[in-house]
Amino acid sequence: MSLVVFDIGGTTVKHGIWENQVLSEVAAFPTPDTFEALLEAFQQVINESDQTFEGIAISAPGAVDQEQRKILGISAVDYIHQRPIFAELEEYFGLPVTIENDANCAGIAEVELGVGKDAQNIAFVVIGTGVGGALFVHRKLYKGSHLFGGEVGLLKSQNEQTFSQNGTLVKAANFYSEQTNTKVDGKELYALKENGDPLAERLVNEMYQIMANNLYNIQVMFDPELIVLGGGISRRPELAAELTNRLSEQLKKEGVEEIMPAIKCCKFHNDANLIGAALNFKFKGTLL
Template sequence: MNCEKKVAFENLGNLANDDITGAAFSSPGSVDTKAGVVKGFSAMPYLHHFSIVQELTEALDVPVTFENDAYCAALAESWQGAARGVQNAIFIVIGSGIGGAIISEGKILKGRNLFGGEFGYMMMDAEYSFSDLASPVNTARRYTEESGSQIAISGQELFERADRGESLAQKHVDQMLDALGRGIQMLSVVLNPDRVLLGGAISERDGLLEEVTQRAHGYLKRTQATDVVLDIETCQFRNQANLLGAVAAHYSQTRQ
């Protein structure tokens, strides 16, 4: 174990006490729950491609479980939230990239290589992926580049500038919302879910759900897929969904 990991894990170990019986983690990347390894890649590369579950178990001295963050959000909403009782749903988690999950017949569809629901990798054109175009973080980065500013801004600040009437900010927000609408249209005609759930902090923004729904309907109409019934909602547990879902995954994995 390298020094940085060792210090971080020792600090976590200091948090353990007799009242803690387990540790549940919601993680980016393709989480192999059997191997205890986070595969793929994400904005947090230090999580990937080593026996993270084993090392944390040794550091904390309690059972440790990991699950993909979007899967955790889906588990939470299916368990007690906006997808409770829904057999087929897709979850689009809007953050630093675009995460996702598919609930098929009441169960998470992980796929052969644990990439089920990784909607962010979809290529929206010859250059940009769904994550590139629909993430507020990436949208804010493109805005900063076009503006010529040397100071990076957050997605929230980008929306605030658009609300104040700044035309360049409005242009980039419009492009982001349009990408979300197109992505939902694509997923809806391929998977035809009973419900589409939007998560991530930006999903709480007033008017976003209605705007994205309108754009998705527009693309369905353009492709003559008007028989597709869209039921789009925001996640009930908002930013807490992945934490609650991590607990659900922990119970499931430790009881197997």
């Protein structure tokens, strides 16, 4: 089975070819300003390939309603929402089309082929500019009553801020920049921490604690056996160990250390959305 796969983001659209369980020819183009321009860009990708495709698999922002065949909610790519997008794409390209939420796609990739392939109940947490996620019960994607299952970025702490607002490396780096009147990114913040900068050390430590606090809430509410971490920070070699130690301490404090999950960083990183979109096409919604 040969598929063309697309991952629609706010600034770029990634694409590739999925064949025989292998993703290849990965590239990207700037996200077009209109739906019509998006169709033309998709067509150009298809035309430039020498493959004959069996279908189109898409990862996209928003709440994807499979029954209505629409993308609900809002995102930076406003023109993909609240329209009969499945039917429009299938009519334009003459191919079957599947679409699923981007975080759900990344979770599907990790559950089916990545670090979650041997687990039953999994929480997938994507930590980037904001925080997203996906939940799997007995290896099936749980989308909830309002298609909001796994939206862990909206978890609130006692200071009324959400996980997305105060628990990411981007936010920590921005705060450092504001306090020092400089401009640093996440990688530079870690370098400052490793060189003994006290503010950087404090901010990274606080970030880890906020992450652990939110993982605690996920664990006692959902009780997965495995938490998978995605997003850019998941490439940090110490991340899983840091959060394992901090979550373990919190569970022990409440006398429920026996529910401690395994915590692992994801396998596929930037390719997860594309791979998950292809797998979603392959299984035709049976993972839902």
